[in-house]
Amino acid sequence: MRSGAWRALRRRPVFWVPVAILVVVLAMAVAPRLFAGADPADCTLDRSMAPPSGAAWFGYDFQGCDVFARTVYGTRSSLLVGVLATALAGLIAAGVGMASGYLGGWLDSVLSRLTDIVLGIPLLLAAIVLLHRATANGSGHGIWPVVGTLGILGWTTAARVVRSSVLAARQQDYVQAARMLGAGHGRILVRHIAPNAVAPAVVVLTITLGTFIASEATLSFLGIGLRAPSISWGGDIFAAQARLRQAWWPLIWPSTFLAVTVLAFIMLGDAIRDAFDPRSR
Amino acid sequence: MHVRRATARIVVAVVAVVAAGTLAACTGGPATVSAADTAAVVSIGIGEPTHLIPTNTTDSSGAQVLAALFTPLVTFDRNNKPVPAQADSITATDSRVWTIRLKGGYTFHNGEPVTSDSYLRAWNFGAYGPNGQDNNPYFAKISGYAALNPTDPKATPTATTLSGLRRIDALTFQVVLSAPYSDFPAALGYLAFLPLPAAAFDATGHIARGFEDQLVGDGPFQMRDVWAHDQSIEVQRYDSYSGTKPKVGKIDFKIYQDLTTAYSDALTNTLDVLPGVPTPNLATAAKDFGNRYRHSPSSAFQYLAFPTYDPDYSNVNVRKAISMAIDRDQIVKSVFAGSQIAARSFVSPVLPGYRANTCGAACQYNPVAAKELYKQSNGPAKVQITYNADGGHKEWVEATCNQLARNLGVKCVAQAEAKLADLLPKLQNKTPGVGMFRLGWVMDYPSMEDYLTPLYSTGGSANYYGYSNPQFDQLVAQGSQQPTGAAAIRLYQEAEDLLARDMPVIPLRFGQNDFVYSANVSNVSVDLFGDVNLLDITVSGT
Numbered sequence: 060m061r062s063g064a065w066r067a068l069r070r071r072p073v074f075w076v077p078v079a080i081l082v083v084v085l086a087m088a089v090a091p092r093l094f095a096g097a098d099p100a101d102c103t104l105d106r107s108m109a110p111p112s113g114a115a116w117f118g119y120d121f122q123g124c125d126v127f128a129r130t131v132y133g134t135r136s137s138l139l140v141g142v143l144a145t146a147l148a149g150l151i152a153a154g155v156g157m158a159s160g161y162l163g164g165w166l167d168s169v170l171s172r173l174t175d176i177v178l179g180i181p182l183l184l185a186a187i188v189l190l191h192r193a194t195a196n197g198s199g200h201g202i203w204p205v206v207g208t209l210g211i212l213g214w215t216t217a218a219r220v221v222r223s224s225v226l227a228a229r230q231q232d233y234v235q236a237a238r239m240l241g242a243g244h245g246r247i248l249v250r251h252i253a254p255n256a257v258a259p260a261v262v263v264l265t266i267t268l269g270t271f272i273a274s275e276a277t278l279s280f281l282g283i284g285l286r287a288p289s290i291s292w293g294g295d296i297f298a299a300q301a302r303l304r305q306a307w308w309p310l311i312w313p314s315t316f317l318a319v320t321v322l323a324f325i326m327l328g329d330a331i332r333d334a335f336d337p338r339s340r
Numbered sequence: 341m342h343v344r345r346a347t348a349r350i351v352v353a354v355v356a357v358v359a360a361g362t363l364a365a366c367t368g369g370p371a372t373v374s375a376a377d378t379a380a381v382v383s384i385g386i387g388e389p390t391h392l393i394p395t396n397t398t399d400s401s402g403a404q405v406l407a408a409l410f411t412p413l414v415t416f417d418r419n420n421k422p423v424p425a426q427a428d429s430i431t432a433t434d435s436r437v438w439t440i441r442l443k444g445g446y447t448f449h450n451g452e453p454v455t456s457d458s459y460l461r462a463w464n465f466g467a468y469g470p471n472g473q474d475n476n477p478y479f480a481k482i483s484g485y486a487a488l489n490p491t492d493p494k495a496t497p498t499a500t501t502l503s504g505l506r507r508i509d510a511l512t513f514q515v516v517l518s519a520p521y522s523d524f525p526a527a528l529g530y531l532a533f534l535p536l537p538a539a540a541f542d543a544t545g546h547i548a549r550g551f552e553d554q555l556v557g558d559g560p561f562q563m564r565d566v567w568a569h570d571q572s573i574e575v576q577r578y579d580s581y582s583g584t585k586p587k588v589g590k591i592d593f594k595i596y597q598d599l600t601t602a603y604s605d606a607l608t609n610t611l612d613v614l615p616g617v618p619t620p621n622l623a624t625a626a627k628d629f630g631n632r633y634r635h636s637p638s639s640a641f642q643y644l645a646f647p648t649y650d651p652d653y654s655n656v657n658v659r660k661a662i663s664m665a666i667d668r669d670q671i672v673k674s675v676f677a678g679s680q681i682a683a684r685s686f687v688s689p690v691l692p693g694y695r696a697n698t699c700g701a702a703c704q705y706n707p708v709a710a711k712e713l714y715k716q717s718n719g720p721a722k723v724q725i726t727y728n729a730d731g732g733h734k735e736w737v738e739a740t741c742n743q744l745a746r747n748l749g750v751k752c753v754a755q756a757e758a759k760l761a762d763l764l765p766k767l768q769n770k771t772p773g774v775g776m777f778r779l780g781w782v783m784d785y786p787s788m789e790d791y792l793t794p795l796y797s798t799g800g801s802a803n804y805y806g807y808s809n810p811q812f813d814q815l816v817a818q819g820s821q822q823p824t825g826a827a828a829i830r831l832y833q834e835a836e837d838l839l840a841r842d843m844p845v846i847p848l849r850f851g852q853n854d855f856v857y858s859a860n861v862s863n864v865s866v867d868l869f870g871d872v873n874l875l876d877i878t879v880s881g882t
Contacts, residue, residue, distance in 0.1 A: 100745065101746075102738075102742040102745075103742060103743075103746060104667075104670050104671065104674040104675070104739055104742070104743075105670075107674050121735065122735075122738055122739055122742055123742070124742075191758070282729055282756070282758075283758075286755070286756055287738070287753065287754050287755070287756070288753050288754075298734070298735075301600065301618075301620035302620045302623070304624055305623055305624070
């Protein structure tokens with residue numbers, strides 16, 4: 060089935076376009092120096108809001124920093140937050156989903172209700188409360204509070220998907236066979252059930268990754284996500300919007316990068332889902 | 341504590357998002373009605389006051405509301421000389437024992453006459469340590485203060501009233517100070533010295549429940565409704581007021597979490613007066629408002645302070661090098677669109693006794709000398725400026741940091757704390773990792789002394805830098821005991837020279853009030869304290 064999915068994906072531009080974008084974005088995150096010659100920390104009011112020119116294609120922001128350099132360097136924190144938060148959410152989702160789907164019974168009821176509760180909490184509102192507490196306690200302004208908050212609040216959809224695929228896989232003959240042969244729960248889960256539950260979860264998590272990046276930008280925009288000296292698209296967008304009437308370029312570039320990256324992840328997730336879903340093939 | 345006056349105008353952006361919906365809803369309709377004088381309504385944009393009990397009010401929003409609700413003993417004329425308002429006369433024989441006579445005929449909004457007791461009651465309450473009033477230190481000069489404020493905060497004070505306050509008759513009382521203080525009449529213009537009616541207190545001597553939300557004062561305006569927290573405070577003209585009557589009938593103090601929203605409201609005539617234009621809007625305000633964008637002198641003073649107890653900044657030459665690496669003029673020009681004044685002294689130019697450039701070479705921009713001095717003195721390779729994100733300081737703090745990074749070759753981080761209320765406890769506890777920090781000061785009363793004692797004296801109420809210089813303390817104390825202003829100023833200036841030598845803080849800018857108003861109002865003015873003059877303002881076309 061997986062090779063079938065790959066064959067279907069391979070022929071679709073809807074798959075290759077986001078992949079190409081994400082390769083570039085990933086390269087930017089890993090080696091920003093290759094893309095931006097200017098130092099994002101080299102800022103001076105002398106060239107405050109200087110428009111795009113040959114020296115700086117995207118112009119300079121209010122503080123006189125190179126907008127292109129800042130946008131490229133901002134890729135790293137955005138991706139890092141997105142990937143780490145997704146990893147955390149994925150881990151929680153796998154644990155909760157497999158436990159409730161495989162073991163069932165009262166544990167399933169408890170975990171499913173827990174999922175419902177977390178799903179019912181508005182992401183932004185809860186993030187504001189959690190992050191506010193985190194910073195008030197002085198537990199730092201780095202990426203970890205943001206990663207933790209997004210991970211803790213964002214695992215629910217994936218957990219439901221994992222649970223339902225585990226439920227389906229549990230009834231399969233090969234699982235019954237393994238059980239009769241005397242395989243333990245651990246072995247059955249890891250060798251027989253997990254491989255079948257992974258694909259749908261990956262689809263959901265890819266889309267989630269995109270939304271996490273958008274959420275990080277939103278939180279940074281509100282001033283509670285990443286803070287200086289971290290460079291973040293959301294933070295830069297916030298700084299630029301106050302003076303939008305004087306200069307548009309400090310706002311437009313981080314916004315564009317953000318939109319394109321988020322879109323790429325969501326498109327990729329869609330493409331993979333289409334490939335895995337036999338009904339749409 | 342009163343540092344907050346300069347900065348408490350904006351509350352966290354986070355709240356703004358949550359409250360944006362409600363705000364939008366309540367700023368919808370037309371704000372002004374051009375009808376008869378008494379029906380005229382004017383709206384003024386403020387932040388949410390932290391408190392409204394006068395002895396507990398330290399922020400500028402609260403001060404603005406109290407200016408409507410109360411009449412102080414003295415106000416200030418154009419030359420910053422105190423002129424009696426509620427007081428009939430304030431006299432002293434040796435500037436230690438002051439006799440205050442009140443004008444008769446003033447009443448609180450509940451009809452209760454304003455008497456000596458109204459003052460003594462409020463002052464004793466404010467001075468009593470366990471009441472925890474933020475303006476408590478302002479009573480420290482009155483005899484008997486120590487008995488109400490034991491050094492051990494858990495101990496019960498031995499007295500409940502200041503021994504230095506004596507009632508003579510219904511309209512006269514005497515204040516005995518522990519040392520002569522010639523500026524006392526000016527100090528009486530501060531919020532801490534406002535009166536309270538008997539109704540303010542319950543049987544146990546505490547502020548009665550609900551009083552703060554429905555304040556009863558003795559001023560030209562009275563509360564129209566209870567304080568709608570985070571929304572508005574509405575006041576109307578008090579008809580039995582004996583002083584100068586205001587020219588408008590009602591004032592709505594609209595509470596904003598985000599000044600940019602207030603600016604947009606003013607632009608659409610939904611808000612009438614915005615006393616402080618947000619920094620990013622300064623560049624376009626002249627275009628947006630034309631001649632309804634005005635400036636007036638302000639007593640505000642912005643500075644960068646050092647934790648002098650931190651080994652990184654304990655060397656005075658490091659501090660001077662940092663000061664020389666800051667291009668104040670460029671920041672004023674680029675960030676503030678020229679609306680503030682680069683500061684090279686420690687005392688505001690609005691006061692007698694101000695001298696330009698008392699800071700000397702240390703406040704002149706000289707990147708080459710700065711870098712050399714910094715290197716020689718082994719300045720730290722990484723510096724940090726902590727600021728509060730709720731005061732619109734981000735842009736200039738980041739710009740300052742960038743200048744330090746470029747000119748000194750250091751790494752500089754501009755670190756935000758959400759609120760000033762979060763930053764101050766950290767400073768108080770000398771929490772490590774704060775680095776340099778920004779603070780601002782708006783004077784409480786017009787005297788050089790108000791820029792010296794609270795900010796730099798040993799244990800001063802706003803001395804967060806661990807600065808202590810016995811010689812400085814002595815000069816200021818001597819100054820405040822001088823019988824004449826001129827003699828006092830000479831000593832204060834000597835004290836200021838010590839600051840220039842020790843540089844516990846770097847003067848950055850003297851403020852200016854930048855205010856805008858809608859086409860609905862005229863005769864708008866903002867005083868040195870940053871308050872809109874509520875008696876002059878009129879509605880256009882009436």
